[in-house]
Structure formats: structure tokens, C-alpha cells
Amino acid sequence: MTQAKRPHTAIINCMVEVHDLLDTGECSGNMVPVDMLAEYKIRPAFLLSVSGFDRDDCLKKLKTKIEEFNNG
Numbered sequence: 001m002t003q004a005k006r007p008h009t010a011i012i013n014c015m016v017e018v019h020d021l022l023d024t025g026e027c028s029g030n031m032v033p034v035d036m037l038a039e040y041k042i043r044p045a046f047l048l049s050v051s052g053f054d055r056d057d058c059l060k061k062l063k064t065k066i067e068e069f070n071n072g
Helices: 033-038 055-071
Strands: 010-016 019-021 026-030 047-051
Touching: 010 055, 047 055
Parallel strands: none
Antiparallel strands: 010 047, 019 026
């Protein structure tokens, strides 16, 4: 079996920072404290994964998930 036809998994390393915005739309650099994130049950760092039955399937699913997140 070629590598492209083997099952694949995409690993997404997420780092969460929440900032207030300046009038220009830029992040201020003033981050919401980690303990406040915890109040909302949000971890500041975590992994996500997307699996496919082969490389092409994995990449298509990954693209779809990214588009869903960006358009959500």
C-alpha cells in the first residue's frame, strides 16, 4: 500500500488568546487572563485532529473543517 493510500490524521495545535480590540481593529495586547478562560471551560492550548481513510480524504476533511471554522 502506498503512503498516499494509508489512513492519515491531521493534528491541529490550537493556542487561544482573547484580546480587546483597538479602534483600528488591531489586538491591543491585553489578553483575557487564563483563569477567566477557565470560567468558560476554555483551555488556552489544546489539540484537534481530523482523520481520513487516505491522504486525499484527510486533506479534504481538514479543508472543510477550517472553512467551517472561518465562516462560522
